[in-house]
Amino acid sequence: MAADPFAKPADHPEFPAQKVGVLLTNLGTPDAPEPGAVKRYLKQFLSDRRVVEIPPIAWQPILRGIILNTRPKKSAAAYREVWTDEGSPLAAITKHQAEKLQQRLGDGVLVDWAMRYGNPSIPSTLDRLWKRGARRIVFAPLYPQYCAATTASSMDALSDWLGERRWQPAIRTLPPYHDNPLYIEALVADLKRQLSALDFEPQRLLLSFHGMPERTLHLGDPYHCHCVKTARLVGERLDVETDIAFQSRFGRAKWLEPATDTVLKHYPTKGVTKVAIAAPGFSADCLETIEELGIRGREDFEEAGGTDFARLDCLNDGDEGMKMLEALVRNELHGWTNKGTE
Numbered sequence: 001m002a003a004d005p006f007a008k009p010a011d012h013p014e015f016p017a018q019k020v021g022v023l024l025t026n027l028g029t030p031d032a033p034e035p036g037a038v039k040r041y042l043k044q045f046l047s048d049r050r051v052v053e054i055p056p057i058a059w060q061p062i063l064r065g066i067i068l069n070t071r072p073k074k075s076a077a078a079y080r081e082v083w084t085d086e087g088s089p090l091a092a093i094t095k096h097q098a099e100k101l102q103q104r105l106g107d108g109v110l111v112d113w114a115m116r117y118g119n120p121s122i123p124s125t126l127d128r129l130w131k132r133g134a135r136r137i138v139f140a141p142l143y144p145q146y147c148a149a150t151t152a153s154s155m156d157a158l159s160d161w162l163g164e165r166r167w168q169p170a171i172r173t174l175p176p177y178h179d180n181p182l183y184i185e186a187l188v189a190d191l192k193r194q195l196s197a198l199d200f201e202p203q204r205l206l207l208s209f210h211g212m213p214e215r216t217l218h219l220g221d222p223y224h225c226h227c228v229k230t231a232r233l234v235g236e237r238l239d240v241e242t243d244i245a246f247q248s249r250f251g252r253a254k255w256l257e258p259a260t261d262t263v264l265k266h267y268p269t270k271g272v273t274k275v276a277i278a279a280p281g282f283s284a285d286c287l288e289t290i291e292e293l294g295i296r297g298r299e300d301f302e303e304a305g306g307t308d309f310a311r312l313d314c315l316n317d318g319d320e321g322m323k324m325l326e327a328l329v330r331n332e333l334h335g336w337t338n339k340g341t342e
């Protein structure tokens with residue numbers, strides 16, 4: 001009898017059963033609230049040309065000569081104020097989001113999480129998903145508003161990983177969802193719940209988004225427009241008067257305005273002394289929300305004469321946010337079940 005032409009040769013490599021994977025990513029955070037760890041993280045973050053769009057020949061001497069010798073100590077002290085038993089809030093919350101999404105989607109899908117800067121890194125997590133059999137991957141950077149510094153930078157990390165591979169998985173990426181009714185609905189429900197639990201009635205709700213250099217708007221980045229649209233859609237559905245501002249200015253260039261700290265300092269001069277603040281552009285609470293808004297923002301406001309201040313939580317891994325995330329990801333998974341790909 002002739003040999004079976006379809007038989008697997010003895011030296012054929014083993015391939016695992018093919019699965020569908022989902023990778024949630026967020027910005028990144030240091031491994032520890034210590035100057036050394038913060039320096040490593042900032043070096044990677046601020047060397048990304050999507051983040052600082054200054055030619056490296058001019059920027060790297062400033063980064064290495066000044067910023068990395070001064071900022072890590074100050075930032076580490078700020079990180080210490082927000083650090084938890086589970087580590088950095090951003091990493092801990094992203095991990096919880098992935099665990100809860102795994103429960104919601106069931107065993108048919110592999111859910112993992114990664115950080116664009118620091119750990120667990122995007123390439124190492126893609127390696128792990130691949131080894132577990134993921135041959136179709138939904139790549140989900142958790143930025144509702146598209147920005148080159150965040151969304152495109154995450155895509156760069158994905159493309160770099162793909163570029164190293166012979167056998168590439170099929171990829172779907174989660175589009176920005178700044179005006180997706182599921183996101184707006186989740187924010188409105190979550191903010192209403194938090195506002196009604198306050199022991200004072202705010203005269204304003206300030207929606208604070210991470211800032212960007214103003215020139216990125218003129219270079220064609222849709223980030224500003226996405227933030228404004230989110231704020232408008234949310235504000236229209238709440239009973240409290242809503243303002244928008246941009247936080248976390250970095251460097252000397254002009255950034256998007258109005259700046260959050262300036263708005264907080266001016267409120268009392270206009271008779272606005274009771275304020276709530278929320279950060280709908282952040283999927284998870286982090287240094288920028290807990291420390292910058294919750295601690296420094298409160299100080300700015302109270303020193304200017306404000307009497308009542310509340311920082312509202314991000315969607316995090318709460319029910320409203322998880323319901324939204326499940327629906328957004330299921331939409332991208334459409335037609336991608338393990339049936340037929342095993």
Ligand SMILES: C=CC1=C(C)c2cc3[nH]c(cc4nc(cc5[nH]c(cc1n2)c(C)c5CCC(=O)O)C(CCC(=O)O)=C4C)c(C)c3C=C
Nearest residue numbers: 027028029030051075090147149150210250281286287288
């Ligand atoms: C949500 C969107 C974000 C945009 C847009 C963004 C742009 C951006 N950020 C910096 C500089 C820094 N950001 C830092 C922290 C930080 N930034 C975001 C998100 C966006 N950044 C998050 C979620 C965090 C928190 C990380 C954490 O560990 O909790 C920091 C580090 C902290 C510090 O030293 O102050 C810097 C620096 C630039 C320059 C930029 C766009 C050009």
Ligand SMILES: [Fe+2]
Nearest residue numbers: 027210248288
């Ligand atoms: Fe940032």
Ligand SMILES: [Fe+2]
Nearest residue numbers: 224225226228
């Ligand atoms: Fe705009």
